[in-house]
Amino acid sequence: MKQKIGKQSVSGAGSETRLTPFEDALHLATMLRVSMNGRDIGAYLLTKGIQKDRLCFVFGFDCKGIHTTLRPEQIDTLFNNIEAGLKDIPSGERMTLHLGSFSSDxxxxxxxxxxxxxxxxxxxxxxxxxxxxxxxxxxxxxxxx
Structure with a gap:
């Protein structure tokens, strides 16, 4: 994993100041790109706190939202599909979804x-x-x- 840069002395205007690089405050280990089945997938690879051997992959994507006025049979089908897609997540792994909603007229x-x-x-x-x-x-x- 990446090493911290550490505080650096910067001189300017006749004085010297010690600064901490912005990169040291990030958990970003690297950015990655994978090409699979004709699709390019990108992610951020983050280290998890002080445990440098634990990694977190962060993917960003857009998807069609779930409308609030669906009929019950449409909701059942939709959530069955979501459940089927999530079954491939290995046991013990965690997934966090951050959702946002944006509208355009x-x-x-x-x-x-x-x-x-x-x-x-x-x-x-x-x-x-x-x-x-x-x-x-x-x-x-x-x-x-």
């Missing part, structure tokens, strides 16, 4: 803008513009996902 805004341009009457245009403003408001407040 870009596609819906483009669709509404097109409808506004082609609306046959002024009344319909006003209704579409109101919906467009409401979607923007909901997205900004984090309610629309």
């Amino acid at each position: 870009k596609e819906r805004q483009k669709e509404l803008a097109s409808l506004i341009r082609n609306a046959p009457s002024r009344d319909i245009k006003y209704l579409l513009m109101a919906e467009r403003a409401r979607i923007k408001e909901l997205t900004s407040s984090g309610i629309r996902k």
Whole structure:
């Protein structure tokens, strides 16, 4: 594993200062890249605290979210698939998932803008513009996902 750099003396403007390198504060051992079955996979390899023989692999990925309005039979199928995928994790290993949710109304805004341009009457245009403003408001407040 990587060795700590240790405090270094840095001189500048007539004085000398002792600084600790940023790299010493990280648990990053290395970054790795694996090509398998036509896919490139990358990860960070971290050391676990003071135990230099324990490693942690950190993978980052995007996936389609689980919608909150699914029907019960859809939820069962989804979670059965997740469970089947997790069965290959070796006994004694741990996995931590950090989840985030990000929303974008870009596609819906483009669709509404097109409808506004082609609306046959002024009344319909006003209704579409109101919906467009409401979607923007909901997205900004984090309610629309």
